[in-house]
Amino acid sequence: MTVIHENLNDTEAKMRARDVSVYYGDKKAIDEVSIDISPDYVTAFIGPSGCGKSTFLRCFNRMNDTIPIAKVDGLIELEGEDIHSNVMDVVQLRARVGMVFQKPNPFPKSIYDNIAYGPKIHGLAEKKPDLDAIVEKSLTRAGLWDEVKDRLEDSGTALSGGQQQRLCIARAIAVDPEVILMDEPASALDPIATAKIEELIDELSGRYAIVIVTHSMQQAARVSQRTAFFHLGKMVEYGRTSDIFTNPIEQRTQDYITGRYG
Ligand SMILES: Nc1ncnc2c1ncn2[C@@H]1O[C@H](COP(=O)(O)OP(=O)(O)OP(=O)(O)O)[C@@H](O)[C@H]1O
Numbered sequence: 001m002t003v004i005h006e007n008l009n010d011t012e013a014k015m016r017a018r019d020v021s022v023y024y025g026d027k028k029a030i031d032e033v034s035i036d037i038s039p040d041y042v043t044a045f046i047g048p049s050g051c052g053k054s055t056f057l058r059c060f061n062r063m064n065d066t067i068p069i070a071k072v073d074g075l076i077e078l079e080g081e082d083i084h085s086n087v088m089d090v091v092q093l094r095a096r097v098g099m100v101f102q103k104p105n106p107f108p109k110s111i112y113d114n115i116a117y118g119p120k121i122h123g124l125a126e127k128k129p130d131l132d133a134i135v136e137k138s139l140t141r142a143g144l145w146d147e148v149k150d151r152l153e154d155s156g157t158a159l160s161g162g163q164q165q166r167l168c169i170a171r172a173i174a175v176d177p178e179v180i181l182m183d184e185p186a187s188a189l190d191p192i193a194t195a196k197i198e199e200l201i202d203e204l205s206g207r208y209a210i211v212i213v214t215h216s217m218q219q220a221a222r223v224s225q226r227t228a229f230f231h232l233g234k235m236v237e238y239g240r241t242s243d244i245f246t247n248p249i250e251q252r253t254q255d256y257i258t259g260r261y262g
Pocket of ligand 1: 067
């Protein structure tokens with residue numbers, strides 16, 4: 001059973017998971033997890049290695065569909081729509097619920113094309129000036145425009161790791177998502193690049209619902225307002241980040257945040 005803190009006073013959920021379980025073959029990696037994802041806050045998923053954080057994160061835009069042995073049970077809704085329903089277009093879903101991975105993965109294309117590709121295939125811009133405007137807006141929002149505006153034709157892969165990760169965030173933003181899922185987005189970066197990503201998450205919060213998986217409790221405390229603690233495939237406790245870190249109810253949460261395992 002999950003302990004959900006009372007008095008969260010959250011507005012209507014952007015996404016809702018109900019009794020979600022995930023299996024890899026016979027192995028249950030996520031066990032009946034339910035959570036509401038607020039549109040207004042950054043939600044952090046924390047917990048020891050292998051507890052299922054990334055598996056659960058991938059449920060929200062059906063990325064587990066790409067893993068042949070993975071099977072997802074339970075209900076997940078985006079704005080009240082069942083994301084597994086027959087009428088849900090998964091390409092569209094992944095634009096509405098974007099994802100940023102641990103290792104920056106720009107396309108081997110120019111910086112400009114990395115951003116322009118999504119809006120083009122989703123029909124968000126037909127003419128070059130419209131596309132230019134989306135590219136500039138997305139890179140600006142990702143805090144990268146000033147660094148790359150004079151080299152938009154250079155390859156995205158020629159940027160530094162931190163810049164590549166901001167490029168991937170700009171790429172997610174370019175298709176006008178409602179939710180951005182981030183799977184340990186700074187764990188491959190140095191402390192300065194990490195700080196930039198954290199600042200960026202803060203700036204983007206409120207505009208997009210953001211869910212971040214992180215190994216770093218300090219990072220969860222810095223960037224999120226809601227935290228869910230996972231252990232052995234179960235969501236043990238969920239509440240305000242400040243309460244989870246200073247006043248956890250469950251012993252297992254207490255043990256994790258005081259470094260007793262993890
Ligand atoms: N593609 C896969 N095939 C089989 N088992 C998997 C697969 N991906 C994850 N698992 C298993 O599911 C469990 C949960 O893994 P997951 O990566 O979601 O945990 P995590 O909490 O994100 O871990 P970490 O913090 O180490 O990334 C683990 O036991 C893992 O070995």
